[in-house]
Amino acid sequence: MSAASLGRGLRLDASGAVLAALGLLLVALVGLPMFWLGLNALDDRAGGLTLGNFAAVLGDASFREPLWTTLILASTVSLASCAVAAPLGWLVARTDMPLARPIRSLITASFVTPPFLGAVAWEILAAPNSGLLNALWRAATGAPEDMHLFNVYSLHGLCFVISCFTFPFTFVLVANALDRIPAELEDASSILGGGVFATLRRVTIPLVLPALLAGAVVAFLQAMTLFGSPAILALPAGFHTLTTKIWSLFQFPPKPHLAAAAAVPLLLVTILLLRLQRWIIGRRSYAVIGGKHGQPRLMRLGPWRWLALAVALAVLSLPVFLPYAALLKAALTRIPSAPVTFEALTLKHFNFVFVEFSQTRSALKNTVILGVAAATIGTGIAMVLGYLAARQAVRGHRWIDFLATAPVAIPGIVLGVGLFLAYTRPPFMLYGTLWILLFAYLTIELPIAFQQIRSALHGIHPELEEAGRILGASRLRMLKDVTAPLLTSGLVAAWCFIFIGVTRELSAAIMLFTANTKVISVVIYDLNESGDLGPIAVLGLLLLAISFVVVALASRFRTQGPGRVVG
Amino acid sequence: MSRARNFLMALAAALLAPIAASAVEPSKITPELIAAARKEGKVVVYTSIELQMAEKVAKHFEAAYPGIKVQVERSGSERLFQRLGQEYGSNIRVADVITTSDAAHFVIWKRQGWLAPYLPEDVVLHFPKEQYDPDGTYASWRLSLSVMGYNTKLIKAEDAPKGYRDLLDPKWAGRMVKANPNYSGTALTGVFQISRELGWEFFEKLAGQRVMQVQSSTEPPKKLSLGERAIQVDGNEYVLLQVKREGNPVEIIYAREGTPVIISPSAVLKAAPNPNAARLYQSHMFSRAGQQMLIDSAGMRSYHRQTKVAPDLPALDAIKVLKDDAAAVADEAEKIKERHSRYFRT
Numbered sequence A: 001m002s003a004a005s006l007g008r009g010l011r012l013d014a015s016g017a018v019l020a021a022l023g024l025l026l027v028a029l030v031g032l033p034m035f036w037l038g039l040n041a042l043d044d045r046a047g048g049l050t051l052g053n054f055a056a057v058l059g060d061a062s063f064r065e066p067l068w069t070t071l072i073l074a075s076t077v078s079l080a081s082c083a084v085a086a087p088l089g090w091l092v093a094r095t096d097m098p099l100a101r102p103i104r105s106l107i108t109a110s111f112v113t114p115p116f117l118g119a120v121a122w123e124i125l126a127a128p129n130s131g132l133l134n135a136l137w138r139a140a141t142g143a144p145e146d147m148h149l150f151n152v153y154s155l156h157g158l159c160f161v162i163s164c165f166t167f168p169f170t171f172v173l174v175a176n177a178l179d180r181i182p183a184e185l186e187d188a189s190s191i192l193g194g195g196v197f198a199t200l201r202r203v204t205i206p207l208v209l210p211a212l213l214a215g216a217v218v219a220f221l222q223a224m225t226l227f228g229s230p231a232i233l234a235l236p237a238g239f240h241t242l243t244t245k246i247w248s249l250f251q252f253p254p255k256p257h258l259a260a261a262a263a264v265p266l267l268l269v270t271i272l273l274l275r276l277q278r279w280i281i282g283r284r285s286y287a288v289i290g291g292k293h294g295q296p297r298l299m300r301l302g303p304w305r306w307l308a309l310a311v312a313l314a315v316l317s318l319p320v321f322l323p324y325a326a327l328l329k330a331a332l333t334r335i336p337s338a339p340v341t342f343e344a345l346t347l348k349h350f351n352f353v354f355v356e357f358s359q360t361r362s363a364l365k366n367t368v369i370l371g372v373a374a375a376t377i378g379t380g381i382a383m384v385l386g387y388l389a390a391r392q393a394v395r396g397h398r399w400i401d402f403l404a405t406a407p408v409a410i411p412g413i414v415l416g417v418g419l420f421l422a423y424t425r426p427p428f429m430l431y432g433t434l435w436i437l438l439f440a441y442l443t444i445e446l447p448i449a450f451q452q453i454r455s456a457l458h459g460i461h462p463e464l465e466e467a468g469r470i471l472g473a474s475r476l477r478m479l480k481d482v483t484a485p486l487l488t489s490g491l492v493a494a495w496c497f498i499f500i501g502v503t504r505e506l507s508a509a510i511m512l513f514t515a516n517t518k519v520i521s522v523v524i525y526d527l528n529e530s531g532d533l534g535p536i537a538v539l540g541l542l543l544l545a546i547s548f549v550v551v552a553l554a555s556r557f558r559t560q561g562p563g564r565v566v567g
Numbered sequence B: 001m002s003r004a005r006n007f008l009m010a011l012a013a014a015l016l017a018p019i020a021a022s023a024v025e026p027s028k029i030t031p032e033l034i035a036a037a038r039k040e041g042k043v044v045v046y047t048s049i050e051l052q053m054a055e056k057v058a059k060h061f062e063a064a065y066p067g068i069k070v071q072v073e074r075s076g077s078e079r080l081f082q083r084l085g086q087e088y089g090s091n092i093r094v095a096d097v098i099t100t101s102d103a104a105h106f107v108i109w110k111r112q113g114w115l116a117p118y119l120p121e122d123v124v125l126h127f128p129k130e131q132y133d134p135d136g137t138y139a140s141w142r143l144s145l146s147v148m149g150y151n152t153k154l155i156k157a158e159d160a161p162k163g164y165r166d167l168l169d170p171k172w173a174g175r176m177v178k179a180n181p182n183y184s185g186t187a188l189t190g191v192f193q194i195s196r197e198l199g200w201e202f203f204e205k206l207a208g209q210r211v212m213q214v215q216s217s218t219e220p221p222k223k224l225s226l227g228e229r230a231i232q233v234d235g236n237e238y239v240l241l242q243v244k245r246e247g248n249p250v251e252i253i254y255a256r257e258g259t260p261v262i263i264s265p266s267a268v269l270k271a272a273p274n275p276n277a278a279r280l281y282q283s284h285m286f287s288r289a290g291q292q293m294l295i296d297s298a299g300m301r302s303y304h305r306q307t308k309v310a311p312d313l314p315a316l317d318a319i320k321v322l323k324d325d326a327a328a329v330a331d332e333a334e335k336i337k338e339r340h341s342r343y344f345r346t
Helices: A003-007 A015-040 A052-059 A061-094 A101-113 A115-126 A130-142 A157-162 A167-182 A182-191 A196-225 A228-233 A241-246 A256-282 A304-332 A346-356 A358-388 A397-409 A412-422 A433-456 A463-470 A477-505 A520-529 A533-559 B002-016 B018-023 B031-040 B051-064 B079-088 B106-110 B123-128 B185-198 B203-208 B219-226 B237-245 B276-287 B288-296 B326-344
Strands: B042-049 B071-074 B097-099 B138-146 B148-151 B176-178 B250-253 B259-268
Touching: A015 A256, A015 A346, A015 A358, A015 A397, A015 A412, A015 A433, A052 A256, A061 A101, A061 A157, A061 A167, A061 A196, A061 A241, A061 A256, A061 A304, A101 A167, A101 A304, A101 A397, A101 A477, A101 A533, A115 A228, A115 A304, A115 A520, A115 A533, A130 A304, A157 A228, A157 A304, A167 A196, A167 B185, A182 A196, A182 B176, A196 A256, A196 A412, A228 A241, A228 A520, A241 A256, A241 A412, A241 A463, A256 A412, A304 A346, A304 A533, A346 A533, A346 B051, A358 A397, A358 A433, A358 A477, A358 A520, A358 A533, A397 A433, A412 A433, A433 A477, A463 A477, A477 A520, A477 A533, A520 A533, B031 B042, B031 B106, B031 B276, B042 B051, B042 B079, B042 B219, B042 B276, B051 B071, B051 B288, B079 B106, B079 B185, B097 B276, B106 B259, B123 B276, B123 B288, B138 B237, B138 B276, B148 B219, B176 B219, B185 B203, B185 B259, B185 B326, B203 B326, B219 B237, B219 B250, B237 B250, B259 B276, B276 B326
Parallel strands: B042 B071, B042 B097
Antiparallel strands: B097 B259, B138 B259, B148 B250
């Protein structure tokens, strides 16, 4: 802080030791669970190694079917997300559509909705007989009682619901990429005689392609690795996805070796896909950022802009308006499917959740503790790693890049299985404590925080840091006193991402919780297994409120000047 | 006064039933036990009873013994069985009292030496002898049936199915809901008893009827009340009754072929972190007040001889019921689950 301590205190650069510690931590977070996962997948339960578990998994139709289902599901969601996100991203970023900004913020904010909560909300909306939309449709058309428009308990329904809560990821990537396309390139195309569509096809689309592709991969991975939504929507319809299948292998009698073997295909597909993405993007150069360029020009839609607005609002209703309206209704009425009348209104679900339900308080406490701890520690780790990678500060920075993003390739449920196997035996008996959940959250959220911070660092010129180094500060000190303050908004964003990520996470937590270490997501899942929609709705709204309060508080740091976050 | 009477009754019971009482002394609620339980201040109960009922039971205990909080861990019986095993396997001891709707679990846990011998006085005095373990490690806390049922708005009373075989009629395809024996002890016990009576072909055919699969046996009644499905294949009698009491258009069906009896024992765990609170809780749950409360506010049935059956439920001997056989379920549970999963694909 003061010049004096800058001069003395840290003459000896502790960076090396810290680096080594971080490296070890990464290995522990990622390596140890994966080691046990691999070992269990190969375990013949007689002390030897075998490939028999894989044979058992692949030879059994009750595994192959979920594998296919999962691939169909993930591909469909990926395509649907792109099909919705690309035009919508273009509308909000490059046209004069009214309300473009609020629509964009709302779609981005819909990230806070946990997918499993969205699935429950869509159950209330589109269950074939009791779903509100189906009831509305029957009332409007006079269709008979046993007819329905939507059936959420089906592969179609599952694809639809997951897409609703996945396309926002793709959308954000595409819209941001569209922002960055320099107007000059599109102008050049028009000047050379290219029409609107020629420009779109020859200039704009190729330039956002990497973002779209990244969005497609993100959507694919999200759909493939989700646990909550398929458990809520597929099991009632009598089919499994790979994640629910893996989870069911932990029911009694538990078969961890088969679960581990079944988890490996999930891991391989993920790695393959990430490689493919890198390969496609890596073949071309898309350097559009650099030098000064004009603001992107907004296209005038004329009278069409109202139609565009209507379409955008309709799309927005799928992840935001309709589900939250359904949850609100379920929270305030006795029976979610009953028509809303004054007599039907009740506060009994609120009373139950806040007064009677003995788990609310501890689950809330655990969620907030874990959210804050994971966000704070994770941001810290990501900052150091992001700095080392972005500045190429040490030898082996490529390894940092790899290790910090590697967890992307580990689906939550696979990590859950791995952590369970790693930390239920000596020397690390962490099962039953919050630590094992903290490890899971840190591992899962590290990549997104790391990428966030690394890209923010690219926008900060190293001159200031070099000045600090010349004045004798160690790398760590310089990181704390110079870089971090400049990075504040990036750090806050990473912090919020991790916190919300923790509240959304179910697939690892479901493998790792015990009675005293339950989090809200697990409680909601439990409630769904016994069909208690009212309390789920109340807890879901509570979760939303917490997320907004925490994000609002965190955002205040952004405006309070530099240094506060890490001070 | 009541203590003196209790003593006499205990004495009488001891004299009349020397075999049952010989292994474990029946335990009374003593001031010392209450004081020791208060000191612990909390009891953790793993239970499979419907969640709102579970919290009601907890509040009933907390009102009787202020200063002792009940932490309710509700899940399906089979899930609880798996979780307790997983936790004990990792040396985690959280649960004080456990009660599930799969009586077979208690046979297994007793064999593993996980249960503490503890017989509340009421059990010895007022419960039929076959409803508690002679070694005193568990006793039948409650009894309910796994019933069929239907939504009266969707199906007229005269059209409603009368028994299990009626469900195979193609007209009910896509209109039924059923609980999962991988999760629910009620569903598991019910599947065992029905398959014993009707053969597994029944379930094989039923699986072809596009049955909606939910996890908990507390959920089918809720799906009926929503109108999401018209008929429940299985589900708790007490929950369906509760749904009906709340004014929803549902009706219970006692199947022509017989209705499965579901007995839910309760036990104190040997490694309970709050051993005194656990015993106090167990005693309270088996007391007349605790048992009558279950009947009145939850529509449960009880083996306690001093209780009265709920006025809106038929007496047990007026219904054709299927015989329960916990020992057989203990042996066959895995096979039943595997077979059910194969047919219903979940």
